[in-house]
Amino acid sequence: MPKTEAKISGARLMVELLEEYGVDIVFGYPGGAILPFYDELYKSTKIKHILVRHEQGAIHMAEGYARSTGKLGVCIATSGPGATNLVTGLTDAKLDSVPILAITGQVATNAIGTDAFQEADIYGITIPITKYNALIKSADDIARHFQEATLVALGGRPGPVLLDFPKDVQTELTSVRKVDKLKIDSRHYQKPPIGGDLDSFAAALNKAKRPLLYVGGGAINANASKEIRELAEKGNIPVTTTLMGIGAFPGTHQLSVGMLGMHGTAYANKAVLECDYILNLGARFDDRVAKPGEFAENAIRAHIDIDTAEFNKRVSVDYLLHGDLKEVLKALIPKVNKVDRPDWVGFLDTLKKNHPLEFDDSSDTIKPQGFLQKLYEKSKGKAIVSTDVGQHQMWAAQYYLFEEANRWLTSGGLGTMGYGLPAAIGAKFGNPDKTVICVSGDGSIQMNIQELATIAMYKKGVKILIFNNNFLGMVRQWQELFYEERFSESEWNYNPDFVKLGEAYSIKGLRISNKSEIDKALEFFLEDEDARILEVMIPAEEKVFPMIPAGKSQKDMIEFSDTVRAGKK
Amino acid sequence: MKHILKILVNNHPGVMSHVSGLFTRRSYNIDSIAVGVTQDPEISNMVIVVKGDDSVVEQVKRQLLKLPDVIDVEDLAYHDCISRELVLVVVKVEDSNRTEIISICEVFQAKIADLTKTTMTVEFSGNTRQVEHFMEMMQKYGIQEIARTGQIALKYRSN
Numbered sequence: 001m002p003k004t005e006a007k008i009s010g011a012r013l014m015v016e017l018l019e020e021y022g023v024d025i026v027f028g029y030p031g032g033a034i035l036p037f038y039d040e041l042y043k044s045t046k047i048k049h050i051l052v053r054h055e056q057g058a059i060h061m062a063e064g065y066a067r068s069t070g071k072l073g074v075c076i077a078t079s080g081p082g083a084t085n086l087v088t089g090l091t092d093a094k095l096d097s098v099p100i101l102a103i104t105g106q107v108a109t110n111a112i113g114t115d116a117f118q119e120a121d122i123y124g125i126t127i128p129i130t131k132y133n134a135l136i137k138s139a140d141d142i143a144r145h146f147q148e149a150t151l152v153a154l155g156g157r158p159g160p161v162l163l164d165f166p167k168d169v170q171t172e173l174t175s176v177r178k179v180d181k182l183k184i185d186s187r188h189y190q191k192p193p194i195g196g197d198l199d200s201f202a203a204a205l206n207k208a209k210r211p212l213l214y215v216g217g218g219a220i221n222a223n224a225s226k227e228i229r230e231l232a233e234k235g236n237i238p239v240t241t242t243l244m245g246i247g248a249f250p251g252t253h254q255l256s257v258g259m260l261g262m263h264g265t266a267y268a269n270k271a272v273l274e275c276d277y278i279l280n281l282g283a284r285f286d287d288r289v290a291k292p293g294e295f296a297e298n299a300i301r302a303h304i305d306i307d308t309a310e311f312n313k314r315v316s317v318d319y320l321l322h323g324d325l326k327e328v329l330k331a332l333i334p335k336v337n338k339v340d341r342p343d344w345v346g347f348l349d350t351l352k353k354n355h356p357l358e359f360d361d362s363s364d365t366i367k368p369q370g371f372l373q374k375l376y377e378k379s380k381g382k383a384i385v386s387t388d389v390g391q392h393q394m395w396a397a398q399y400y401l402f403e404e405a406n407r408w409l410t411s412g413g414l415g416t417m418g419y420g421l422p423a424a425i426g427a428k429f430g431n432p433d434k435t436v437i438c439v440s441g442d443g444s445i446q447m448n449i450q451e452l453a454t455i456a457m458y459k460k461g462v463k464i465l466i467f468n469n470n471f472l473g474m475v476r477q478w479q480e481l482f483y484e485e486r487f488s489e490s491e492w493n494y495n496p497d498f499v500k501l502g503e504a505y506s507i508k509g510l511r512i513s514n515k516s517e518i519d520k521a522l523e524f525f526l527e528d529e530d531a532r533i534l535e536v537m538i539p540a541e542e543k544v545f546p547m548i549p550a551g552k553s554q555k556d557m558i559e560f561s562d563t564v565r566a567g568k569k
Numbered sequence: 570m571k572h573i574l575k576i577l578v579n580n581h582p583g584v585m586s587h588v589s590g591l592f593t594r595r596s597y598n599i600d601s602i603a604v605g606v607t608q609d610p611e612i613s614n615m616v617i618v619v620k621g622d623d624s625v626v627e628q629v630k631r632q633l634l635k636l637p638d639v640i641d642v643e644d645l646a647y648h649d650c651i652s653r654e655l656v657l658v659v660v661k662v663e664d665s666n667r668t669e670i671i672s673i674c675e676v677f678q679a680k681i682a683d684l685t686k687t688t689m690t691v692e693f694s695g696n697t698r699q700v701e702h703f704m705e706m707m708q709k710y711g712i713q714e715i716a717r718t719g720q721i722a723l724k725y726r727s728n
């Protein structure tokens with residue numbers, strides 16, 4: 001390796017590399033094993049460090065930041081307990097393909113493997129949940145590992161990477177700051193050439209009478225929204241998205257049939273049953289969407305993905321193309337016929353009319369669905385919305401429509417309760433001018449509620465909506481429907497006073513429980529740029545419909561109207 | 570169906586865990602695993618033998634290629650590769666059968682590596698079938714201990 005400049009410490013070099021890379025914000029929490037690095041951060045004028053209250057908060061903030069800006073999210077933790085607190089976030093980022101760089105402190109190299117104070121083998125622990133990870137053994141290796149890690153995090157199908165940084169390596173002096181040879185192959189960071197036969201792929205699509213696009217999170221990572229819209233409009237092909245694909249196609253577009261899967265719209269799931277051709281764009285036939293052997297069984301199945309390991313993984317496909325989705329679509333669109341499909345599009349319009357998203361709005365209680373519709377109208381569909389996990393997440397996915405990508409932040413793959421609040425904070429740091437709303441439940445919010453302090457300390461105007469049903473609502477729903485109403489450990493009769501809790505952090509709050517209060521509450525919620533907590537009391541019995549029971553297929557969907565007919569709505 | 574996966578990896582610590590972890594994740598039983606450095610000291614060759622249906626092995630192969638430390642993966646068909654396995658086996662011997670065992674070893678071209686009054690340690694190398702066959706022959710004398718390396722393999726060259 002070329003030795004060109006004066007010697008600096010490993011920690012100094014790491015900070016300089018981050019600066020050169022353009023990283024201007026990092027989320028973290030200090031501790032003994034990462035102190036030399038923090039000392040260098042202290043001196044940096046280019047990098048702003050956000051001090052969180054729990055390392056899990058730091059990594060979810062980095063995720064929210066990365067998802068909403070398309071940039072690399074960076075988080076820092078100390079060794080041992082600090083590092084292990086990142087595990088959930090790393091797994092989350094792996095499953096949802098979020099580019100994250102985690103830097104962890106580690107005990108000095110001569111203490112590694114001795115059960116030293118605050119030692120954890122975070123390298124070993126994170127092997128299955130990172131795209132790339134390394135234990136840096138010498139300050140001379142920092143530049144190479146840094147470059148490899150950032151390239152891998154953002155390249156191909158994005159994902160989390162981790163660099164474990166022993167304390168003595170942070171203080172060791174080095175002059176190696178340029179890399180002459182990377183150890184990893186370029187296939188891990190360069191765009192792959194298009195693989196597969198475009199002509200036969202296009203021919204099959206052109207032959208289809210009732211085609212459907214099934215769009216996943218990969219479409220957002222590939223920044224392919226424009227091409228998807230072009231393809232859909234040229235061929236008059238209806239579009240359904242996965243939970244992760246929301247926003248990749250405008251939710252208000254005439255060709256949009258909304259989300260599919262377990263809690264997708266009835267019309268999207270019926271479209272899957274009726275289509276004769278389904279084209280998967282950057283989705284992964286997840287088990288909440290596709291049952292192997294029964295998913296679109298009468299249709300020709302086609303798939304475009306950047307990750308070859310996704311092909312034929314759960315559902316077999318007839319046609320596939322490998323590559324960057326944007327590039328592949330650019331090559332494919334000219335070969336696709338311009339067609340009007342009045343019958344098919346008309347059929348779906350009728351489905352939309354006859355099987356809409358429904359709920360019973362006859363009482364004075366607040367229904368979360370109706371509330372979210374109002375929130376959508378009031379915020380003009382322009383907000384960045386993060387969610388936690390549960391019923392509120394599904395209602396938000398159903399009732400808040402997005403025109404653009406990178407506005408919807410949710411933990412899709414791992415389903416991590418506690419994701420929503422820190423993800424919203426991270427998004428607000430990346431998008432100071434946008435309204436950022438966290439939609440949560442009384443269960444989820446308490447999983448990372450300590451980050452209210454981060455909001456207060458940095459005066460970030462994050463809007464927090466808590467649907468309070470005094471239950472772990474989604475668990476209750478399953479217990480009601482599939483466990484004969486034995487509500488084992490899903491009910492609690494103790495919640496803190498969320499409004500007062502907010503006040504303790506100087507965040508203004510309001511609680512409402514009657515429909516008549518909604519308009520005023522929304523005004524209070526959105527009136528200015530300050531943080532707000534809005535606690536909305538909702539009936540515990542409210543359920544998410546439609547629903548495809550776990551392990552079943554589109555054919556077994558239960559709609560709201562089915563439950564009304566059966567007398568148990 | 571048996572698959573012999575030849576995996577070229579960067580030669581540094583942790584790579585073995587990365588690779589074997591992928592098999593563990595799919596609760597896949599590895600029949601044998603053998604690792605050694607190649608002509609390039611920076612690169613190791615791993616040979617992993619697994620049983621499994623083709624589509625699952627294909628999946629594992631693609632997952633392996635996603636690991637930054639994996640350089641190449643090849644699924645060698647049993648019939649077009651040379652594979653070898655080394656086994657050390659300790660058998661009981663008595664005066665009455667010593668020459669018999671020695672002559673069996675001669676037929677198999679197995680080496681006698683150690684000899685005591687009551688035991689004989691034999692070294693044998695061959696492909697899996699030959700090894701199985703040889704072990705069967707030794708069975709009758711009473712096997713006391715075995716050490717096997719796992720298979721290594723290379724493709725036949727065409728010229």
Ligand SMILES: Cc1ncc(C[n+]2csc(CCOP(=O)(O)OP(=O)(O)O)c2C)c(N)n1
Nearest residue numbers: 390391392415417441442443444472473474
């Ligand atoms: C960390 C974590 N633990 C447990 C679960 C399982 N889980 C999924 S949804 C849910 C209930 C969520 O309740 P709440 O946040 O109040 O939302 P609601 O469903 O009532 O809208 C639980 C416990 C999970 N997804 N994540």
